[in-house]
Amino acid sequence: MISEDVMPAPSTSSIPHVPVDILRFNTCGSVDDGKSTLIGRLLYDSKSLMEDQIEALERSADITGGGQINLANLTDGLRAEREQGITIDVAYRYFATPRRKFIIADTPGHVQYTRNMVTGASNANLSIILVDARTGVIEQSRRHTAIAALLRIPHLVVAVNKMDLVGWSEARFLEIRAQFEEFLPRLDIKDVKFIPMSALNGDNVVDPSPHTPWYVGPTLLGHLETVHIASDWNLNGFRLPVQWVNRPNNPTDQSLHDFRGFSGQIAGGIVRTGQKVIAFPAGIVTTVKQIWTYDGVVTEAFCPQSVTLVLEHDIDISRGSMLVGLDHLPGSHSDLQAEVCWMHPRALQPGKKYYLKHTTHTVQVSVTEIVNRLNLATLDSDEGAAELAMNDIGEIRLRAAKPLVFDGYATNRLTGSFILIEQGTNATVAAGMLLPPREIVKPENGDYVI
Amino acid sequence: MTSYHLDHLQHLETEAIHIMREVAGEFERPALLFSGGKDSICLLRLAEKAFRPSDLPMPLLNVDTGHHFPELNEFRDRRAKQLGAKLIIRTVEDAIKKGIATPAPGEISRNKLQIPTLLAAIEEFRFDCCIGGARRDEEKARAKERFFSFRDAFGQWDPKNQRPEIWNLYNGRLNPGENMRVFPLSNWTEMDVWEYIQREKLEVPNIYFSHRRQAVRRAGQWLPVSDILPPKPTEDVRELVVRVRTIGDIISTGLVESPAITVSDIIAEIAAARVTERGSRADDKASEAAMEDRKKAGYF
Known part of the structure; x- marks a missing residue:
C-alpha cells in the first residue's frame, strides 16, 4: 500500500511512439513478494496508466483499502479475485516505451504455480523471479527458476524486492545472490541479472534509486528495454507446419485455377524460392516454386512469418504435414521421450490414450512409461514415480499412432513442444517438451526422391 | 545482408494470421x-492475409442492436461487399419479436440483448467458432481471457476453468453444443490497431474522424443526440467538433472533442491521451465488474 499523495502526477507530455520490437516477460513470486505491486509500479512510473484507471483504483481504495491506493488492484482484475485476495490464472498487461512494446504475463504464486507459470511463461523472452530481501531464497524461488530453465526462457531477472526493509544492505543483496548461485549451475540458464529494488517505493524499477550507490547496473525497465532478444527465434533449419491448404478453385480467374498453396507460420529457419524441401509424412523432395503473401510474392521468408508456399510437384500434403529444409534435418519417430508438466487435477495414467497436438498435427498417443519425476525442492529426479499429478514435472515415454516430425525442444521451441488433450472432456492436461530425436531422417538413403 | 527482424506490428500480424x-x-x-468498428476492420484485413487468394472460408456475422450508428452499418455493408464476403445480420429487434430476447422493464440499452441474439444466431447456423476483435488491453476481464475462449452449451465463459494455452498450441476440440470464441487481436493495444490501420491504409467509418454533431451532456460524458436519445429540456446540449474513440451503441458512446481528421492525428491523440478507450463507454461504467458479468453470460 502506498498513500496517494506520495505518487507523482502523471506527466502530460506525450512520448513519441515508435517501439521497434516486442519483449514478452512474466513475473513469478510467492504470494507476498510484491509481484502485483511491481507490475503496478512499472505501469505507473512508465506513465502507462490512464486517469480513469487511476480513478478506478481510488474508488476501490475508498471501499476496501481505507483510502490507500493499492497498486496490486491494477492486476487483480476479477471481482472474484479481489474478494478472495488472490490472482486467478494468468493476466496480461501491455505497455510501451519509445524503445519497446511489452507484454506482461502476470502469473500468481499460490498453489497452482507450476501450471500457471508454464502457461504464462511459455512464450516469454524473459522471466522475473521476485525474492523478498528479508526472507531470501525460498523453495518457491528454486521452483520458479527451475521451471524457467525447463522452458528454456532465454533471460532471467532476479528482482530482490523490499530492499528498504533490510536497510538497503549491499551485504544482504550479495548474500541472496550467492544463494542463487549455489543452484544456478545445475540449471541451463545463460543470462541472469540481479537487481535490488523496492517496488512499493519505486526504487530501481523505472528510476534509479538514491539508496543503492553500490549498485551500478540498470533499473528493471532499463534492462527490459535493452536486453538482446533478436536471437530468440530459431533461424537454423527451415520448418513449415502446414496449417491450411489454399485452393481458390476460382472458375473465372485463369491464373488462380491451378493455384495450390500450403499456408502456415514458419516455425524455424529461412525459406527461399528455388530451394529444395522435403514434404513429410510423404517423405518426398520437391522445390519451392513461389512464396506467396497477401502483400506480394517474395523470394525469401523467415521464422516466424506466415506465408503460403507453392511447390513444384503435386504431392499429397494437408494440414499436419511439415515442409522441411535439407539442412538441419529433424527426427521422425512414433516412440517419443519428453519432459511434461502436468496441468490437470486428474493425474497422468500410464496406458491411457490422449490426443497429442504437435505443431498443426494431432495424433493419438499412449503414455508407455513414467521415467522420473522432478523434485522441484531439491532439483533431483526421482525414479519410479507411479503417477504425475497436477503441477508435477517429469520425464515420460509415449507411443504415437503416427510418427511425429520434430526437433528437440532445446533446439526449437515450436517444433519441439506439444500439448496433451484428454479424450472425452477435451481438457488440455499437459505441456510437453520433446527430448532430441534419437536419429535424424537421412534423405541420402534415397528414400526421399520423387 | 538481409535483416531477419520483425517489428512489433509484424509480430502481432503473424501471430493473428496463425x-x-x-x-x-x-x-x-x-x-x-x-x-x-476499427478492431474488426483489422480482423478482416488479417483474414485476407491469412486466406487469399482463396475466398474467406467463413461468413461475416453481425448482431445489430438497432441502436447502431447509421454510418457504421453503411460501412459494414459496403466493406463486406467489396470483399465478396457473405454477411449475416441478426437483429435484436427480431429477437425481441420472436421472444428470444426480452428487454428489462424501462431499460433502453440493447447491450445485454445482444447476448441472446448472438447465441440464437450461433444455434441457427450451427457455428462452432466465432472470431472476434476483442483485445486484452481493453478491460480487466478480457486481460484474463485466452485466445481460444471456450464456451459451454449456454455460451458461458468460466474464468476459473480456462484451458491452459501454451506456446502457439491452441486446443480447439469441442463436444456437440459447445462453442469457441477466438480473439486474434488479444495482444494488440489501441495504439497497435491504429498503427496497423495506418500501415495497411485501411478505410474506417468517418465517425472516427472529427465532425460537427449535436451532443448532450449526461453523466460526465457528451452523448450524440438522436431520435432514440432526445435531450431533456434541462440538459446541456451543444454542437461540438467531436469524434468517437470506440464505437458502441449510439445511446452509450461518449463523444470526444477532437480536431483529428487523419489517422496520423488520431495516433498523436492516443499517444497523448490520459484516459483509456473504454473510459468513453457508458456500458462499461455500470460497475467495476460489468464486463466480467456480461462475458460469463455469453457476451462476445
Whole structure:
C-alpha cells in the first residue's frame, strides 16, 4: 500500500511512439513478494496508466483499502479475485516505451504455480523471479527458476524486492545472490541479472534509486528495454507446419485455377524460392516454386512469418504435414521421450490414450512409461514415480499412432513442444517438451526422391 | 545482408494470421464477427492475409442492436461487399419479436440483448467458432481471457476453468453444443490497431474522424443526440467538433472533442491521451465488474 499523495502526477507530455520490437516477460513470486505491486509500479512510473484507471483504483481504495491506493488492484482484475485476495490464472498487461512494446504475463504464486507459470511463461523472452530481501531464497524461488530453465526462457531477472526493509544492505543483496548461485549451475540458464529494488517505493524499477550507490547496473525497465532478444527465434533449419491448404478453385480467374498453396507460420529457419524441401509424412523432395503473401510474392521468408508456399510437384500434403529444409534435418519417430508438466487435477495414467497436438498435427498417443519425476525442492529426479499429478514435472515415454516430425525442444521451441488433450472432456492436461530425436531422417538413403 | 527482424506490428500480424488459420483448420463452421468498428476492420484485413487468394472460408456475422450508428452499418455493408464476403445480420429487434430476447422493464440499452441474439444466431447456423476483435488491453476481464475462449452449451465463459494455452498450441476440440470464441487481436493495444490501420491504409467509418454533431451532456460524458436519445429540456446540449474513440451503441458512446481528421492525428491523440478507450463507454461504467458479468453470460 502506498498513500496517494506520495505518487507523482502523471506527466502530460506525450512520448513519441515508435517501439521497434516486442519483449514478452512474466513475473513469478510467492504470494507476498510484491509481484502485483511491481507490475503496478512499472505501469505507473512508465506513465502507462490512464486517469480513469487511476480513478478506478481510488474508488476501490475508498471501499476496501481505507483510502490507500493499492497498486496490486491494477492486476487483480476479477471481482472474484479481489474478494478472495488472490490472482486467478494468468493476466496480461501491455505497455510501451519509445524503445519497446511489452507484454506482461502476470502469473500468481499460490498453489497452482507450476501450471500457471508454464502457461504464462511459455512464450516469454524473459522471466522475473521476485525474492523478498528479508526472507531470501525460498523453495518457491528454486521452483520458479527451475521451471524457467525447463522452458528454456532465454533471460532471467532476479528482482530482490523490499530492499528498504533490510536497510538497503549491499551485504544482504550479495548474500541472496550467492544463494542463487549455489543452484544456478545445475540449471541451463545463460543470462541472469540481479537487481535490488523496492517496488512499493519505486526504487530501481523505472528510476534509479538514491539508496543503492553500490549498485551500478540498470533499473528493471532499463534492462527490459535493452536486453538482446533478436536471437530468440530459431533461424537454423527451415520448418513449415502446414496449417491450411489454399485452393481458390476460382472458375473465372485463369491464373488462380491451378493455384495450390500450403499456408502456415514458419516455425524455424529461412525459406527461399528455388530451394529444395522435403514434404513429410510423404517423405518426398520437391522445390519451392513461389512464396506467396497477401502483400506480394517474395523470394525469401523467415521464422516466424506466415506465408503460403507453392511447390513444384503435386504431392499429397494437408494440414499436419511439415515442409522441411535439407539442412538441419529433424527426427521422425512414433516412440517419443519428453519432459511434461502436468496441468490437470486428474493425474497422468500410464496406458491411457490422449490426443497429442504437435505443431498443426494431432495424433493419438499412449503414455508407455513414467521415467522420473522432478523434485522441484531439491532439483533431483526421482525414479519410479507411479503417477504425475497436477503441477508435477517429469520425464515420460509415449507411443504415437503416427510418427511425429520434430526437433528437440532445446533446439526449437515450436517444433519441439506439444500439448496433451484428454479424450472425452477435451481438457488440455499437459505441456510437453520433446527430448532430441534419437536419429535424424537421412534423405541420402534415397528414400526421399520423387 | 538481409535483416531477419520483425517489428512489433509484424509480430502481432503473424501471430493473428496463425490463429485465423488454426480456426480454418480446426473448426467446421466458423464465423467472423464484423461490426465495421476499427478492431474488426483489422480482423478482416488479417483474414485476407491469412486466406487469399482463396475466398474467406467463413461468413461475416453481425448482431445489430438497432441502436447502431447509421454510418457504421453503411460501412459494414459496403466493406463486406467489396470483399465478396457473405454477411449475416441478426437483429435484436427480431429477437425481441420472436421472444428470444426480452428487454428489462424501462431499460433502453440493447447491450445485454445482444447476448441472446448472438447465441440464437450461433444455434441457427450451427457455428462452432466465432472470431472476434476483442483485445486484452481493453478491460480487466478480457486481460484474463485466452485466445481460444471456450464456451459451454449456454455460451458461458468460466474464468476459473480456462484451458491452459501454451506456446502457439491452441486446443480447439469441442463436444456437440459447445462453442469457441477466438480473439486474434488479444495482444494488440489501441495504439497497435491504429498503427496497423495506418500501415495497411485501411478505410474506417468517418465517425472516427472529427465532425460537427449535436451532443448532450449526461453523466460526465457528451452523448450524440438522436431520435432514440432526445435531450431533456434541462440538459446541456451543444454542437461540438467531436469524434468517437470506440464505437458502441449510439445511446452509450461518449463523444470526444477532437480536431483529428487523419489517422496520423488520431495516433498523436492516443499517444497523448490520459484516459483509456473504454473510459468513453457508458456500458462499461455500470460497475467495476460489468464486463466480467456480461462475458460469463455469453457476451462476445
